[in-house]
Amino acid sequence: MDKKTIYKISKKYRAKRVLLFGSSLKPEIESRDIDIAVEGILPKDFFSYYGDIIADFPRSFYNNYRFFFNL
Numbered sequence: 001m002d003k004k005t006i007y008k009i010s011k012k013y014r015a016k017r018v019l020l021f022g023s024s025l026k027p028e029i030e031s032r033d034i035d036i037a038v039e040g041i042l043p044k045d046f047f048s049y050y051g052d053i054i055a056d057f058p059r060s061f062y063n064n065y066r067f068f069f070n071l
Contacts, residue, residue: 015041
């Protein structure tokens with residue numbers, strides 16, 4: 001997932017502000033996740049927004065997620 005994709009999805013849901021933080025901002029570190037804080041999305045749109053963000057992650061993310069939660 002890249003910043004352009006996050007921007008596009010956030011714009012779709014009319015987010016007022018999106019903050020990226022954590023290891024994903026450090027190019028020297030291979031990050032395994034993306035930490036974001038979002039302001040301004042309507043509560044009724046939260047899960048749709050989250051679903052759109054999650055759907056764009058690479059397949060390797062889902063493999064790690066399943067392993068972590070023993071699904």
